[in-house]
Amino acid sequence: MIHAAFMNFLEHRILQEGIVKEGNILKVDSFLNHQIDMGIMKEIAHEFQCRFKDCPFNKILTIESSGIAIATLLGFFHDVPVVFAKKAETANCTDDKYVSTAYSFTHRRKNHVFVSRPYLQATDRVLIVDDFLADGEAAHALIDLVHQAGASVVGIGIAIEKAQQKGGDTLRAEGYRLESIAIVESMDACSQSVRFRPQN
Numbered sequence: 001m002i003h004a005a006f007m008n009f010l011e012h013r014i015l016q017e018g019i020v021k022e023g024n025i026l027k028v029d030s031f032l033n034h035q036i037d038m039g040i041m042k043e044i045a046h047e048f049q050c051r052f053k054d055c056p057f058n059k060i061l062t063i064e065s066s067g068i069a070i071a072t073l074l075g076f077f078h079d080v081p082v083v084f085a086k087k088a089e090t091a092n093c094t095d096d097k098y099v100s101t102a103y104s105f106t107h108r109r110k111n112h113v114f115v116s117r118p119y120l121q122a123t124d125r126v127l128i129v130d131d132f133l134a135d136g137e138a139a140h141a142l143i144d145l146v147h148q149a150g151a152s153v154v155g156i157g158i159a160i161e162k163a164q165q166k167g168g169d170t171l172r173a174e175g176y177r178l179e180s181i182a183i184v185e186s187m188d189a190c191s192q193s194v195r196f197r198p199q200n
């Protein structure tokens, strides 16, 4: 058990209000995924500003829908535009879009995700943000969209990483600068317990 003094604001909030569901799903609807608590959104956005202050970015990219709130506040604080990749059941691929695919862990289906070409330019230095990182499907689709545009990924900011799934390890092994505010090492639906990876 991690002593409360060593936990950050997001870990505290997860312990207070998070609900562990069967199938390795953490529900944080009361402050992040359904009702949005602006206080914690501000803290998350400030935390990303601090963690990425050494790597300048001129655009933020996220994926609909839950990443948008975090990305919007960060974009406001940092004064850069926010682009969100849209999800579609069909590729409907026309020339004016960059299109990729991501399997949705929570909805258990494959989505096509796209960004209209004018919103990603080859000169862009992009910070990717999202609410959760599980298997890394969403993050890899966003990276793919950035690369299709010839732009560069400066980093990836995640509110809650679930370390039992492969996304975090894969992205770090690929050399991406990944910053996760809360890293869930393990969780259990029966006891409603959540353990975090200690961070300094």
Ligand code: 5GP
Binding pocket: 024, 025, 026, 027, 028, 033, 063, 066, 102, 103, 104, 105, 106, 130, 131, 132, 133, 134, 135, 136, 137, 138, 139, 162, 167
């Ligand atoms: P990945 O693409 O990394 O497998 O999964 C990340 C995406 O799935 C996030 O955009 C998030 O919306 C959703 N997701 C994955 N795991 C969870 C979870 O435990 N709880 C919630 N609320 N969303 C999750």
